[in-house]
Amino acid sequence: MQNTSTSRFEPARRITPDRGRSLLGPALELIHTGRAPTRSALTAALDVTRATAGAVAAELAALGLVAVDSHPVGTGRGRPSHRLAPAPDGPVVLAAQVHADGLTLALCGLGGALGEAVFRPLPDRTDPEPVLGAIAAAGAELVRADRRRCLGAALALPNPVREPEGTALAALTFGWPGGTPVAELFAAAVNAQRLGPAARHPLPTAVGNDANLAALAEHRHGAGRDARHLLLVTSGHRGVGGALVVDGRLHTGSAGLALEVGHLTVDPLGRPCPCGNRGCLNVETDPEALLAAAGRTPDPALPLLDQARALARSADRDPVARAAVDRVVDRLGLGLAGLANILNPDRIVLGRLHQDLLAAAPERLPEAVIRHSLWGRCDQVPVVGGELCHAGLLGAAELAWDPYLRNPQEVLAE
Numbered sequence: 464m465q466n467t468s469t470s471r472f473e474p475a476r477r478i479t480p481d482r483g484r485s486l487l488g489p490a491l492e493l494i495h496t497g498r499a500p501t502r503s504a505l506t507a508a509l510d511v512t513r514a515t516a517g518a519v520a521a522e523l524a525a526l527g528l529v530a531v532d533s534h535p536v537g538t539g540r541g542r543p544s545h546r547l548a549p550a551p552d553g554p555v556v557l558a559a560q561v562h563a564d565g566l567t568l569a570l571c572g573l574g575g576a577l578g579e580a581v582f583r584p585l586p587d588r589t590d591p592e593p594v595l596g597a598i599a600a601a602g603a604e605l606v607r608a609d610r611r612r613c614l615g616a617a618l619a620l621p622n623p624v625r626e627p628e629g630t631a632l633a634a635l636t637f638g639w640p641g642g643t644p645v646a647e648l649f650a651a652a653v654n655a656q657r658l659g660p661a662a663r664h665p666l667p668t669a670v671g672n673d674a675n676l677a678a679l680a681e682h683r684h685g686a687g688r689d690a691r692h693l694l695l696v697t698s699g700h701r702g703v704g705g706a707l708v709v710d711g712r713l714h715t716g717s718a719g720l721a722l723e724v725g726h727l728t729v730d731p732l733g734r735p736c737p738c739g740n741r742g743c744l745n746v747e748t749d750p751e752a753l754l755a756a757a758g759r760t761p762d763p764a765l766p767l768l769d770q771a772r773a774l775a776r777s778a779d780r781d782p783v784a785r786a787a788v789d790r791v792v793d794r795l796g797l798g799l800a801g802l803a804n805i806l807n808p809d810r811i812v813l814g815r816l817h818q819d820l821l822a823a824a825p826e827r828l829p830e831a832v833i834r835h836s837l838w839g840r841c842d843q844v845p846v847v848g849g850e851l852c853h854a855g856l857l858g859a860a861e862l863a864w865d866p867y868l869r870n871p872q873e874v875l876a877e
Contacts, residue, residue, distance in 0.1 A: 486511065487871045490519045494529055494547050495573050495868060496683045502531070503544035520547055526874050527553050528573060528867075549573035554874060555609065556863035557602045557616035557653075557666075560673060560855045561594060563636050563700040564766055567853065568601050570609055571860035575684035580853055581605065589637040591645065595652045603656035613662040614874060616653050617863035619673035619855040620645060621702065626719030629670050636701065646670045664877070669862045674704025674722070675713050676858025677849075681812050682708045683861060685850035690810040694802060696724055696795075697814030697849070698749045700768045707806060724802055729794045744798040748791050750816055757787035768816060775819040792824045796831020803844050804837045811846045818848030 486509055493499035493508050506516035523529035530550045535543035555570040558577070565585055570578040583601050586593040598618065606613045622639075623632045629646020631639055650668040658666060678695035681687040687695070693708040705724030707714040715721050725745030726738050733742025734752065746752055750771030754761055757774055761767055778788040799811060811832075813821050821828050829846050836844075851857055867873050 486515070486519050487522060488869050490516075491523055491528060491573075491871050492868045494523070495549065495575075495864070496688075497574070499547060501544040501546055505547060517545075520545070523871060524550070526871055528871055528874065529553075549576065551576075552611065554612040554614045556614055556860050557606060558619075558856045558859035558863065559598045559602055559616070560619040560853075560859060561598070561621060561636075562768075563621065563702075566594075566598055566601065567856055568598065568605060569853070569856055569860075570605055570611075570613070571857065571863075572611070573864065575680070575857055575860075577853060577857050577860065578605075580856060591631075591639050591643050591648055592652075594637070595645070595648050599649070599652035599656050602653065603658055606662050607657070607659040610661060613658065613666065614867060615663070615667040615669070615863035616649075617669040617671065617676075617859040618645070618649050619676045619859040619862075620670055621673050621699065621704070623720045623723060624670055624672050626715060631670075632720065667863075667866065669865075671859065671862050672704070672706070672719070673699070673855040673858070675706040675715060676862055677704075677814055677851075677854035678706035678708050678812070678858070679713055679861050680851055680854045680858035681814070681849050682711065684857065685854065686812045686847050687810060690808075690812075692806070692808040693810050693812060694806055694808035695812045695814060695849070696799060696802070696817060697854070698816040699814075699855070700766065701751065702749050703743075703745045703817075705802070707808070724798070727798050727801060729798045729801075733794075744794070747794040748798065748817070748820075752794075753787055753791050753816065753820075756790045757783050771816050772819045775816065775823045778823040788820060788823045789827060792820050792828045793831055795820060796828050797835050799828075799832045799846070800835030803832065808844060811844055812849050813846065814849040814854055821846065821848050 490505060499505040499508050502516055502520055506513050520531050524531050527550055530548050532546035535545050549572055553572055555572050558571050559568045566583040567580050569580045586597045621636050625632055631643045631645045632641050649670055653668050654665045674697055677697055681695055682693050687693040691710055696705045703725035705722045707722050727744045728742050729744050729747050730742030734746040735741055736743040736746045750767045753771045753774055761770055774784050775788055778784045
């Protein structure tokens with residue numbers, strides 16, 4: 464980012480269009496994440512003159528991405544400033560997520576403005592092509608029914624995704640072959656649909672691991688705001704995922720496969736894991752593990768995650784549920800402590816079932832992390848629950864928005 468501020472010892476210089484355009488991406492990201500709600504905040508965050516910030520905001524507004532309030536508001540100090548926000552009628556992206564027992568889709572605007580999520584059952588066959596085809600068909604319905612321009616689509620998957628090829632590895636949930644070219648198949652499935660005149664043609668697409676994308680969403684819009692080293696650990700419909708955000712960027716390793724925290728061993732004599740090991744965090748702290756600890760047989764007619772979350776929330780009045788929660792929380796605390804020892808995060812965010820376990824054991828879980836942590840009580844890591852209802856889905860939207868956050872003028876492409 465270029466510094467365009469001037470000092471009192473040098474004459475003011477006019478910002479050239481090219482120089483101003485280089486600030487469009489950083490400015491849009493600041494507005495998108497809520498860190499620049501006014502033009503004065505944008506001026507300070509970019510470290511530019513008021514005139515430059517105004518010009519940048521005006522160009523983003525001309526692109527249809529940002530709304531600039533024509534009536535400046537006072538903050539009690541200094542000159543009144545114009546409010547900035549994502550344009551309410553601006554473009555959207557299509558976000559989709561695959562779960563062990565279904566598909567979720569929604570349209571999402573800038574600023575994390577996620578529309579109503581739509582749930583679809585899995586197709587009868589769960590091979591890659593039928594699943595991706597079902598997502599594409601349901602997504603096309605959403606896009607055609609909305610009058611806003613659709614700029615992209617992204618998919619959150621419950622398995623590792625190799626970068627940059629976009630191939631799914633160890634797709635244990637459905638038994639997909641290792642190396643399945645999900646990115647290629649998803650792009651073909653989406654662009655084979657009738658998307659309507661409001662969609663960009665061809666529609667850019669992307670895929671990513673659901674835990675990575677949930678961490679990105681929590682960092683930009685949720686419980687991870689302002690954390691420098693954010694560790695997210697989450698358990699959805701089956702298994703456990705994790706991700707690390709460092710200085711605002713996902714740490715995905717050399718090929719996108721880092722932070723497979725679910726395969727950290729927390730009980731060598733524990734439950735068998737699909738990876739071939741025993742006692743992984745993946746099978747000791749997920750919904751199946753909690754239900755098994757309580758001696759409950761899952762109801763096949765109901766989502767597994769919903770059953771486990773209801774059990775966790777009943778721990779304050781049900782002794783059997785309390786004992787099950789305590790058992791799983793101790794395993795989770797052991798795993799989080801090991802991760803904290805290795806990664807030294809400044810915040811741990813727990814998602815979905817794990818945030819319910821934290822709510823059910825608000826003292827026991829942090830104490831377990833402290834007890835097994837190398838630094839113990841001298842350097843506690845805050846453990847907090849996630850704030851976003853559909854973090855993986857919103858993370859998929861973030862992935863679809865990323866090319867435009869880097870270069871907002873991409874919205875002009877046909």
